Amino acid sequence: MTTEKTYRGRCFCGTIEFTASGDPAVQGYCHCESCRHWSASPVNAFTLWPRESVAIIKGANSIGTYLKTDRSHRKWCKDCGGHVFTDHPGMGLIDVYAAIIPNYPFRPTVHVQYGEGVLHVRDGLPKFKDFPKEFDGSGVTVPE
Ligand SMILES: [Zn+2]
Ligand SMILES: [Zn+2]
Secondary structure (H helix, E strand, O other): OOOOOEEEEEOOOOOOEEEEEOOOOEEEEEOOHHHHHHHOOOOEEEEEEEHHHEEEEEOHHHEEEEEEEOOEEEEEEOOOOOEEEEEEOOOOEEEEEHHHOOOOOOOOOEEEOHHHOOOOOOOOOOEEOOOOHHHOOOOOEOOO
């Protein structure tokens, strides 16, 4: 028996459906150029889950993958073009974009790559120039 919570996500057209179960390892906002360019938005709201917590339940054949670098396997729907998540095999984590799992109670705790950001957010959360030390970053924080 499991008491794990399960959150359902889908692409823009609904061809792809997946679940994320349990709790994410970390959640927040990424301001890096790659996230902004890929998401076509000024900031990416991320939730990073252990890979085994994410399961495709429908439309696996419609998932496209793009690797600009081997660190990030970006996934989208071949039917609608909607983005679904990014697999980070090196970290063992999958970034499910917060906007794709609307019933997940997103509680961001951190801003990363704020040093290259374009949108200033005055929410009082820590703003890392790059990444916290536990994610191989400098651990340096910058003002809002
Ligand atoms: Zn779709
Ligand atoms: Zn990013």
